[in-house]
Amino acid sequence: MAGDKVDPVHQFVVNKIVPIEIGGIDFSFTNASLFMVATLVVAVGFLYFTTSSRAVVPGRLQSVSEMSYEFIASMLREGAGSHGMKFFPMVFSLFMFILTANMLGMIPYFFTVTSQIIVTFALALFVIGTVLVYGFYKHGFGFLNVFVPSGVPGILLPLVVAIEVISFLSRPISLSVRLFANMLAGHITLKVFAGFVATLGTMGAVGIGGAILPMIMTVALTGLEFLVAFLQAYVFAVLTCMYLNDAVHPGGH
Amino acid sequence: MFVTAAYAQSTTTEGTETHDAAAGEVHTETGVAHEGGHGSGVFPPFDQSTFASQLLWLAISFGLFYVLISKVILPRIGGILEARSGTIARDLDDAARSKAEADAAIAAYEQDLAAAKAKGNAIAGEAREAAKAKAAAERAAVEAELNDKITAAEVRIADIKAKALADVGAIAEETAAAVVEQLIGKASKAEIAAAVKATAK
Numbered sequence: 362m363a364g365d366k367v368d369p370v371h372q373f374v375v376n377k378i379v380p381i382e383i384g385g386i387d388f389s390f391t392n393a394s395l396f397m398v399a400t401l402v403v404a405v406g407f408l409y410f411t412t413s414s415r416a417v418v419p420g421r422l423q424s425v426s427e428m429s430y431e432f433i434a435s436m437l438r439e440g441a442g443s444h445g446m447k448f449f450p451m452v453f454s455l456f457m458f459i460l461t462a463n464m465l466g467m468i469p470y471f472f473t474v475t476s477q478i479i480v481t482f483a484l485a486l487f488v489i490g491t492v493l494v495y496g497f498y499k500h501g502f503g504f505l506n507v508f509v510p511s512g513v514p515g516i517l518l519p520l521v522v523a524i525e526v527i528s529f530l531s532r533p534i535s536l537s538v539r540l541f542a543n544m545l546a547g548h549i550t551l552k553v554f555a556g557f558v559a560t561l562g563t564m565g566a567v568g569i570g571g572a573i574l575p576m577i578m579t580v581a582l583t584g585l586e587f588l589v590a591f592l593q594a595y596v597f598a599v600l601t602c603m604y605l606n607d608a609v610h611p612g613g614h
Numbered sequence: 615m616f617v618t619a620a621y622a623q624s625t626t627t628e629g630t631e632t633h634d635a636a637a638g639e640v641h642t643e644t645g646v647a648h649e650g651g652h653g654s655g656v657f658p659p660f661d662q663s664t665f666a667s668q669l670l671w672l673a674i675s676f677g678l679f680y681v682l683i684s685k686v687i688l689p690r691i692g693g694i695l696e697a698r699s700g701t702i703a704r705d706l707d708d709a710a711r712s713k714a715e716a717d718a719a720i721a722a723y724e725q726d727l728a729a730a731k732a733k734g735n736a737i738a739g740e741a742r743e744a745a746k747a748k749a750a751a752e753r754a755a756v757e758a759e760l761n762d763k764i765t766a767a768e769v770r771i772a773d774i775k776a777k778a779l780a781d782v783g784a785i786a787e788e789t790a791a792a793v794v795e796q797l798i799g800k801a802s803k804a805e806i807a808a809a810v811k812a813t814a815k
Contacts, residue, residue, distance in 0.1 A: 375667075390667075401676075408687045423694075426691055458676055477664075
């Protein structure tokens with residue numbers, strides 16, 4: 362049991378709740394699935410019920426919903442211009458989903474959906490896929506201008522284009538790994554320090570004295586992790602806006 | 615160290631022989647995870663056996679989330695914000711209209727005030743003119759009366775003067791008669807009177 366507490370990776374294990382298997386592939390409803398659904402319910406529920414009074418003068422919670430709306434709207438307008446506003450539901454959904462998932466993950470014993478690389482990678486691919494599909498649909502091969510920055514001397518052009526292509530291809534990786542690694546590392550660090558407190562606490566008076574330091578660290582890290590949880594959702598949304606800008610204005614480097 | 619059992623139990627549904635070996639590796643992997651967050655195969659976030667399920671449930675939950683957000687939540691919040699800006703604009707219009715009304719009322723009041731002032735000035739001017747005219751008339755009447763009195767007085771003075779002058783004639787006649795009587799012994803009254811008259815002229 363003690364070992365269970367100090368193992369910092371155990372929190373990321375996916376457990377099956379309702380085993381489902383279709384065509385030999387495992388589609389079980391797991392704790393990860395549970396918290397995805399919980400994220401959906403919490404976020405939609407919050408946004409729905411805080412705005413149910415439709416007050417002209419908003420209460421605190423209604424203000425939170427309205428602020429998140431205006432926050433994302435202004436972010437997208439600045440990032441991708443007024444033409445980018447057709448992606449508002451997508452960016453808002455991504456931001457709210459990641460933010461809610463990160464925040465739910467901060468509650469002890471709760472599973473952190475965004476600490477799974479496959480989840481963040483799928484979200485990043487969704488973004489890049491949207492950029493590609495919309496870019497080619499809207500601009501045809503003109504979308505390839507995104508790889509050709511204007512004002513570059515002819516000699517440098519092959520090199521610059523190569524760099525642009527590599528940077529474009531690395532986007533889904535950086536986008537997904539950033540979020541995944543932040544959530545993973547943060548939760549592991551928290552667990553390790555909290556584990557120190559528990560382990561040292563069982564070692565008598567000296568141990569309890571020594572446990573104060575990791576205890577302080579745990580409290581400080583918890584605050585930091587809340588910040589990171591918001592910040593990573595914000596960064597994901599901002600980068601989504603930037604990438605969507607490429608799809609909307611491919612020549613606009 | 616005891617985690618192996620727990621971890622293995624949690625993933626035993628896999629039930630393959632490779633799993634024992636994988637479970638044995640957990641500790642080395644978690645040890646690495648402390649430093650770099652790297653791992654292979656069995657490090658839970660990289661456990662490929664869970665990928666299909668996670669992708670499916672992510673697609674379901676995020677897809678549903680996207681639909682609810684775009685069809686329900688965003689129109690709802692957007693509607694609230696629009697209604698608010700509409701209300702604010704309407705209130706501002708009302709305020710502007712009220713201000714215009716107040717301005718008009720102030721202008722009307724000032725106009726009335728100016729008219730009243732002008733009327734007051736006119737009344738005062740009229741009163742002043744009337745008083746002036748009355749004073750002038752009175753003065754004229756007094757002057758006329760005084761002139762009458764002066765004329766009457768002059769007439770009287772003239773009468774008295776004439777009378778005195780007449781008396782002077784009589785006295786001269788008497789004196790002349792007396793003088794003549796003394797000189798020649800007798801005097802004709804009529805001659806003397808004629809003579810006095812001639813000298814007096």
